[in-house]
Amino acid sequence: DVKVTQSSRYLVKRTGEKVFLECVQDMDHENMFWYRQDPGLGLRLIYFSYDVKMKEKGDIPEGYSVSREKKERFSLILESASTNQTSMYLCASSLALPYEQYFGPGTRLTVT
Amino acid sequence: QQQVKQSPQSLIVQKGGIPIINCAYENTAFDYFPWYQQFPGKGPALLIAIRPDVSEKKEGRFTISFNKSAKQFSLHIMDSQPGDSATYFCAASMLWVSNDYKLSFGAGTTVTVRA
Numbered sequence: 001d002v003k004v005t006q007s008s009r010y011l012v013k014r015t016g017e018k019v020f021l022e023c024v025q026d027m028d029h030e031n032m033f034w035y036r037q038d039p040g041l042g043l044r045l046i047y048f049s050y051d052v053k054m055k056e057k058g059d060i061p062e063g064y065s066v067s068r069e070k071k072e073r074f075s076l077i078l079e080s081a082s083t084n085q086t087s088m089y090l091c092a093s094s095l096a097l098p099y100e101q102y103f104g105p106g107t108r109l110t111v112t
Numbered sequence: 113q114q115q116v117k118q119s120p121q122s123l124i125v126q127k128g129g130i131p132i133i134n135c136a137y138e139n140t141a142f143d144y145f146p147w148y149q150q151f152p153g154k155g156p157a158l159l160i161a162i163r164p165d166v167s168e169k170k171e172g173r174f175t176i177s178f179n180k181s182a183k184q185f186s187l188h189i190m191d192s193q194p195g196d197s198a199t200y201f202c203a204a205s206m207l208w209v210s211n212d213y214k215l216s217f218g219a220g221t222t223v224t225v226r227a
Contacts, residue, residue, distance in 0.1 A: 041114075042118070042217040042219040042220050043201065103157065106154075
């Protein structure tokens with residue numbers, strides 16, 4: 001079974017802190033994604049990576065950056081956390097044709 | 113703005129009922145329409161998907177109906193069970209960058225099936 005793991009299920013950070021969210025997949029997938037999920041808004045794509053060291057901005061990249069140094073690992077970075085970044089963050093991975101994306105369990109981030 | 117509009121936001125049915133979730137899109141470049149199911153505390157998981165050259169697809173008790181001319185598609189859950197209680201997301205996929213595809217998700221529908 002494909003497994004996508006995220007480093008934390010719950011995280012509480014203070015405004016202005018630098019936050020790292022880690023995601024690891026074990027299926028040698030080329031593509032990895034970071035979404036945020038908010039009630040009434042569904043899943044919105046933050047960043048996408050289709051290869052090591054490659055990244056593309058999604059629909060809401062402002063305030064975020066990403067890093068992909070190894071194929072199995074994709075990190076989301078909040079350079080200076082703000083309260084409006086309080087959300088559920090979901091990581092996903094897929095093969096070259098990402099018709100099926102496999103999601104991790106999510107990290108609920110609270111910024112106070 | 114969301115490229116895929118989903119309704120209703122929530123619905124409650126009795127066991128055995130048929131919850132119906134509707135989605136609409138405008139961009140004709142979308143060429144693949146999956147539905148994802150999410151249980152509390154879990155990430156979404158692919159449930160069923162359809163391409164626009166097919167008007168209906170069934171997998172078990174789940175059926176997608178697709179109307180290409182109206183740019184609408186819907187999910188029906190036949191003989192719904194309490195275990196089907198979850199949030200359902202419709203999505204649409206289109207070619208994006210580097211020959212890869214991007215999914216645009218609807219806002220989600222929380223379905224509650226009462227025993």
